[in-house]
Amino acid sequence: MHDHILLVDCPDRKGLVHGITGLLLDQDVNITKNDEFVDPISNHFFMRTEFKGNVEEAVVVDQLQKYLGKQAKLRFNPNRKKKVVVLATKEHHCLGDLMIRNQFNDFNADILAVISNHKILQSLVGSFGVPFHFISHEQLDRSDHEETVIKALDIYQPEYIVLAKYMRILTPDFVSKFQNRIINIHHSFLPAFAGASPYRQAFKRGVKIIGATAHFVTNDLDEGPIIFQDVIRVDHRFSVNDLSDAGRDVEKTVLSRALRLVFDDRVFIHRNKTVIF
Amino acid sequence: MHDHILLVDCPDRKGLVHGITGLLLDQDVNITKNDEFVDPISNHFFMRTEFKGNVEEAVVVDQLQKYLGKQAKLRFNPNRKKKVVVLATKEHHCLGDLMIRNQFNDFNADILAVISNHKILQSLVGSFGVPFHFISHEQLDRSDHEETVIKALDIYQPEYIVLAKYMRILTPDFVSKFQNRIINIHHSFLPAFAGASPYRQAFKRGVKIIGATAHFVTNDLDEGPIIFQDVIRVDHRFSVNDLSDAGRDVEKTVLSRALRLVFDDRVFIHRNKTVIF
């Protein structure tokens, strides 16, 4: 008896839950958790099912695809670990947290490598035995730099790319090559303070709460589907530096919470939003 | 096409989702939301389904009961407003909030009356045109007082009794008469500071967070199934009075959040816990 997770999303029609659970029952599996949601605006159906049983993934997928039609997207996950590469720049807090979690298997993922445009985090990454690729952006135009990054990524064939405070804007080519597979942590409670220097903006505006947002990356800067957000209280005594210090803890927590959701196959992307079970 | 909500809970067995959705499909209804949970320890199945369709409630319940067996508990709700009586003592904050919400139909419920062992809240309740029963506990023993309260309750035949800071302990007889139908707001983050004077206890202990807990009432004081909890930060500058003042806002919010969940038929009671969809 193995544990399985099945994710289905397709246009809604009557009887989908009944039909899908019927197909699964024919395989003699035991459903242990089930979540569905129908988006009332797009009339789109989402379902995540955890079940136990000795089934052939290929057989189930084949039957479901026939039943649901070509439009249906199916993800089938016998609890596989996701392959991940992290991109970082100079800041250690998110990356350090990911390294510790990776080392102790806190995530349903393996971090295969870290790529950075600076050398400063090399020894941190090295101390965890994770390959570190220093790919400077200096004297390179954006697409040349990205080409070198892509070559490094090609070594690892990651399913997900995590931007752990990677302070460079990605080109549309890069983003579309890894569509729905790049996760970024933005150091503000989006859509407030999108763009550069959010803590400076927050300081100027005198907000009483700051936050962080983990989201999938699209070509609209800071506009991609939001996965998780959190906030903390601040007050008039916080300088820009104090806001950054306090914010780093939230960034770290928010990124790891979002990654846990993604790596546990709980997240659907639908248009510019997420459906999360 | 009417909106319906169906709640089912029964011992789990293979194929329940498939079977129940099949019975509903036979009635030609359209399922718009569906949540299930199987408690892995008791192996108990919970399902809440929202659907649209012109169905006979009695027919559906009958078929489901036959299919699921006698142990299954079914609740069928064509969005009926719940009938509610509120018990209060002297404090106005929770009751005032409920009066406003009742007046403007914020809840899926009708408050039919307020019963209190003090007169202080009479004019507040009266100004909203809600019947107010003053039933003093003075010179009465506990069971005699409760008998009079029960007579007043009998007039209204409420489905739920809300204790909005009702500062009297109910007898086992009273509690068992309204089993799973009495909701209380306790002014602490249970199980911390159960019993009397929680803010005084919190002050003595020097906690940095205080909270409130809405729960169903059982015969174990402050030990019933928890519906909702929330907290706020406090610090060394808070006196016992300051804690009470700040706590009142949380009590009010927590009670109304819990009631919304109950009145919208989102809450199952299972042993000493709740399952909430």
Added chain:
Amino acid sequence: MHDHILLVDCPDRKGLVHGITGLLLDQDVNITKNDEFVDPISNHFFMRTEFKGNVEEAVVVDQLQKYLGKQAKLRFNPNRKKKVVVLATKEHHCLGDLMIRNQFNDFNADILAVISNHKILQSLVGSFGVPFHFISHEQLDRSDHEETVIKALDIYQPEYIVLAKYMRILTPDFVSKFQNRIINIHHSFLPAFAGASPYRQAFKRGVKIIGATAHFVTNDLDEGPIIFQDVIRVDHRFSVNDLSDAGRDVEKTVLSRALRLVFDDRVFIHRNKTVIF
């Protein structure tokens, strides 16, 4: 022995705390709480002192003004209740909460009247015995409508005007007439979703948290000094209506927390921010 609160703000210079506390000690008072803050950018000094003693307010203010110079702003409050008028439109949740609090003296304020451009809240306000002025905006241009509102306000000479979901934009003339004295509740976590229909904006963006912001009103719409903010979690299941429903509770809480801070003389306005002790 009376309780006093003194608020001082002025350009910083060496020895201010020593000087001010010295002047107070000469009056033989007993300082029970003291908070200071020096804004490091503007080099501006803020101090809030609670003390007990039989002092002549006029004497203390006179001595302090001489010592601190003309630029210093002094507020002296022997725990006076603030005089307040509330402006509302159609929504009852914030206004209802204020009415209850006013009725039971939860605030250090007296609500002298409610002014609305709709009649819908008249009976609510009436049931609390608070004067209600219906001043329709129909067939009036903005400044003519405001002129009538100002005439009604002139009757009450309020120190603060609370916009409890008043859905009209105030003219610069109105705002400058009541500078630093108008408090608004905005139904979003500003600066996210400033302007109209914030819940619709939040729904479109797919945020995982929504909030509310209480702020002083300036002529830059939704850009005034923020007093208090709070948030709650939401998810993909929330429709625009669900977001509004959930948001109303936060709006209500945030407005009352902000008003408590203002009415307890804890808030300084400094440029476009607040300093709150």
Added chain:
Amino acid sequence: MHDHILLVDCPDRKGLVHGITGLLLDQDVNITKNDEFVDPISNHFFMRTEFKGNVEEAVVVDQLQKYLGKQAKLRFNPNRKKKVVVLATKEHHCLGDLMIRNQFNDFNADILAVISNHKILQSLVGSFGVPFHFISHEQLDRSDHEETVIKALDIYQPEYIVLAKYMRILTPDFVSKFQNRIINIHHSFLPAFAGASPYRQAFKRGVKIIGATAHFVTNDLDEGPIIFQDVIRVDHRFSVNDLSDAGRDVEKTVLSRALRLVFDDRVFIHRNKTVIF
């Protein structure tokens, strides 16, 4: 011009702020931040002052002690880094976070060594170049084990001992040797679920929120002065393991927030509570 922090606590009497700021002004320093609090029950005075100036610490302390009397406790901190030793057992999440923060100077502290009664965290600590002492408790009685731990501590002479999920109960001798200098992270929202297996207790009780508490260690288990607490929401779907997983993130965050407060000299201990500026 150096930055200084001065902490004073002593029995309250009239004019203390004036007197202390006067003594500081005589040294020609510039006060940049000042916080005071008088505990109204014990009538005890607390003051934390940040100032700039070229002063002799010894001179200031001497004058203040004379002025305030022998009962006054003075801490004077020219922004020195605190010397810290961490005790751990098997869990990596708190320790890993501390290692990363130590490596990158996120704290106003130096972690001089880690002592553990298990070997499992040795390589983690070693990879950061921090000395690791494995001191097994097997075949030793409690006081013999502690004696060996104390010998290791004596090498480093730490000002603070941090229990980063150290799963052994300390003897009264050990605690009194390091009075007010041992900080523990408890994996519950104290006083709820004190003692062993808090997540198992939380699961049984069906709470909707879990938390963590950082506190100073006294001889009353889990009863010492609380420094910081935080919580997260959970629901019926969380198993005991899920609660532990989710709780670990809160434990980590709460411990680091508490340590930042302590290492930045913001915390007074007064009887069984903390006063934190």
